[in-house]
Amino acid sequence: MNFNLTDDQRAVREAVATFAAREIAPNAAAWDRDHTFPVDVFAALGEIGIMGMSVSEKYGGAQLDAISVAISIEEISRADAGVGVTVSVHAGLITRIIEQFAREELRVAYLPKMCAGEWLGGFALTEAESGSDASALRTRAVRDGDHYVLDGRKQWVTNAGFAKALVIFARTGGAGPKGISAFLVDRETPGLMLGRKTEKLGIHSSDTTDVVLEGARVPADRLLGSEGEGYKIALASLGIGRLGIAAQSVGILAACLDTAQAYARDRRQFGSPIGHFQAVAFKIADMAVDLDAARLLLYRAAWMKDQGMQVLDASSKAKLFASTAARKHAAECVQVLGGYGYTTEFPAERYYRDAKITEIYEGTSEVQRILIARELLGRL
Ligand SMILES: Cc1cc2nc3c(=O)[nH]c(=O)nc-3n(C[C@H](O)[C@H](O)[C@H](O)COP(=O)(O)OP(=O)(O)OC[C@H]3O[C@@H](n4cnc5c(N)ncnc54)[C@H](O)[C@@H]3O)c2cc1C
Numbered sequence: 001m002n003f004n005l006t007d008d009q010r011a012v013r014e015a016v017a018t019f020a021a022r023e024i025a026p027n028a029a030a031w032d033r034d035h036t037f038p039v040d041v042f043a044a045l046g047e048i049g050i051m052g053m054s055v056s057e058k059y060g061g062a063q064l065d066a067i068s069v070a071i072s073i074e075e076i077s078r079a080d081a082g083v084g085v086t087v088s089v090h091a092g093l094i095t096r097i098i099e100q101f102a103r104e105e106l107r108v109a110y111l112p113k114m115c116a117g118e119w120l121g122g123f124a125l126t127e128a129e130s131g132s133d134a135s136a137l138r139t140r141a142v143r144d145g146d147h148y149v150l151d152g153r154k155q156w157v158t159n160a161g162f163a164k165a166l167v168i169f170a171r172t173g174g175a176g177p178k179g180i181s182a183f184l185v186d187r188e189t190p191g192l193m194l195g196r197k198t199e200k201l202g203i204h205s206s207d208t209t210d211v212v213l214e215g216a217r218v219p220a221d222r223l224l225g226s227e228g229e230g231y232k233i234a235l236a237s238l239g240i241g242r243l244g245i246a247a248q249s250v251g252i253l254a255a256c257l258d259t260a261q262a263y264a265r266d267r268r269q270f271g272s273p274i275g276h277f278q279a280v281a282f283k284i285a286d287m288a289v290d291l292d293a294a295r296l297l298l299y300r301a302a303w304m305k306d307q308g309m310q311v312l313d314a315s316s317k318a319k320l321f322a323s324t325a326a327r328k329h330a331a332e333c334v335q336v337l338g339g340y341g342y343t344t345e346f347p348a349e350r351y352y353r354d355a356k357i358t359e360i361y362e363g364t365s366e367v368q369r370i371l372i373a374r375e376l377l378g379r380l
Pocket residue numbers: 089122123124125126130131132133155156157158159200208357360361362363364365366367370
């Protein structure tokens with residue numbers, strides 16, 4: 001076993017961490033407070049290859065390995081988890097789907113601008129009445145000549161308010177997973193409208209918007225894969241996309257450790273730094289252990305992907321562990337900072353609010369346990 005990063009992977013970490021420290025971290029508190037979606041940052045991330053990091057060079061991508069992709073999302077999320085999820089959905093999920101399942105003309109039309117960070121992508125699976133049970137979705141796509149006509153409403157689509165390309169899942173057949181197809185839909189499509197913008201607990205620098213489809217006419221060649229393959233595409237892509245959320249969680253956890261460690265050294269009570277009190281020091285020790293464990297699970301899963309191995313189980317484990325640890329230690333980070341941790345003077349309260357979502361999206365922790373148990377016990 002070799003736990004060393006390669007020179008290239010170390011260079012990616014250094015480049016992204018430097019970018020994040022200069023362009024993202026200094027603004028994160030203000031973006032959070034003002035709910036700003038920092039559009040310009042994504043063009044700048046495009047310039048350093050991050051928005052196309054999973055895409056082949058022939059479409060303008062940087063074609064990084066999965067470990068480098070995880071490291072990049074981790075370093076961005078360490079500075080701002082809202083920017084982290086935007087990048088994770090765009091570069092870890094959508095651009096991959098387009099390269100893998102769209103027709104060549106669509107790859108050529110979309111990927112170069114998406115790699116440049118000029119166009120963003122969104123993934124529209126969830127509906128008001130189908131979340132964990134995505135196979136119950138109701139949005140319909142009916143074939144009409146050389147088009148499909150889409151009707152329905154997609155809920156909580158990350159990036160939708162700023163996206164050019166949306167991967168939309170809709171029902172072309174009967175009930176259940178086999179009746180679902182996936183489409184690459186342009187934002188400008190007549191009949192596609194933005195719905196409610198969601199106010200949320202955290203990740204305020206990310207955009208979460210509903211998408212309304214009323215007779216949206218989508219050319220038939222925008223079908224991804226074949227009719228009825230949509231659910232398979234969703235599950236397979238989320239299996240990889242989950243590595244992005246595990247990486248986001250690791251980034252938040254790393255930020256919690258940085259913040260708690262620095263504070264415990266500086267803050268004095270009863271005549272000594274609070275880090276000298278075992279009750280505080282042990283919180284920081286536990287944070288460091290879980291950070292290592294979460295990172296190792298994440299990098300192992302990413303390494304397996306790079307070896308061409310099946311990663312669904314490994315990515316569920318990484319996401320489950322890293323998100324649980326991020327939520328738990330973000331609360332402990334606030335505790336280490338005491339009253340200051342509860343104020344917006346320090347970033348601990350932002351980590352606390354941001355961490356919670358990692359246990360929910362791209363499959364809740366309960367859903368990850370179901371998937372892991374299914375590997376061990378068969379269908380429950
Ligand atoms: C900020 C944000 C961004 C999002 N971005 C996107 C996006 O870009 N694209 C997209 O398609 N969706 C997105 N989502 C939706 C997200 O993926 C869903 O919220 C998530 O999958 C859970 O679905 P739900 O909220 O409907 O919860 P439900 O499925 O209703 O679950 C409610 C509770 O019941 C539990 N539960 C459900 N079924 C079971 C079961 N069989 N066994 C045990 N427990 C169960 C869940 O774990 C959860 O605790 C986003 C959501 C948020 C909040």
